[in-house]
Amino acid sequence: xxxxxxxxxxxxxxxxxxxxxxxxxxxxxxxxxxxxxxxxxxxxxxxxxxxxxxxxxxxxxxxxxxxxxxxxxxxxxxxxxxxxxxxxxxxxxxxxxxxxxxxxxxxxxxxxxxxxxxxxxxxxxxxxxxxxxxx
Numbered sequence: 001x002x003x004x005x006x007x008x009x010x011x012x013x014x015x016x017x018x019x020x021x022x023x024x025x026x027x028x029x030x031x032x033x034x035x036x037x038x039x040x041x042x043x044x045x046x047x048x049x050x051x052x053x054x055x056x057x058x059x060x061x062x063x064x065x066x067x068x069x070x071x072x073x074x075x076x077x078x079x080x081x082x083x084x085x086x087x088x089x090x091x092x093x094x095x096x097x098x099x100x101x102x103x104x105x106x107x108x109x110x111x112x113x114x115x116x117x118x119x120x121x122x123x124x125x126x127x128x129x130x131x132x133x134x135x
Contacts, residue, residue, distance in 0.1 A: 011125035018116035019070035021109055022062055022080060029059030069117070074126035077117050084110040084117075 033055035040048035062083065068076035091107035094100075116122065 010119075011121040014116040014119050014122050015070055015072070015125075018080070018113045019066040021113050021116075022066035022069075025109060026059045026063035026066065029055050029062065033059060072126070077122075077126060080113060081117055084113045088114075 033052045036048060036055060037052035040052070061079070065076040065079050069080060087106050087110040091103045091110060094103040094106065
């Protein structure tokens with residue numbers, strides 16, 4: 001039985017790029033959650049707290065998945081792919097004149113992350129039984 005060949009740096013690079021983009025997005029969601037929770041008024045207490053908690057949980061979940069995928073864990077790719085496919089749909093929905101800039105940012109981030117996570121070197125690397133970060 002021969003030991004598995006070392007992974008190419010291209011898979012690690014692509015996973016690193018995806019993880020950095022997702023980490024920045026996660027930070028933005030957590031900041032939005034804090035701002036939303038800080039702006040809760042008596043009239044919209046339930047909505048404000050609920051939306052703030054949802055944004056915080058989503059941001060923390062995305063950050064955790066980004067960290068795990070950067071460590072080469074294949075399970076973490078699935079939630080990132082699903083959420084970025086949804087993000088593409090949201091970007092399409094926000095394409096009107098008032099929010100076009102947001103749609104562009106969301107769409108570009110989603111395409112970058114999906115391109116990195118679905119690239120052939122990453123797919124080959126995550127299909128192995130050895131961690132991506134090892135040589």
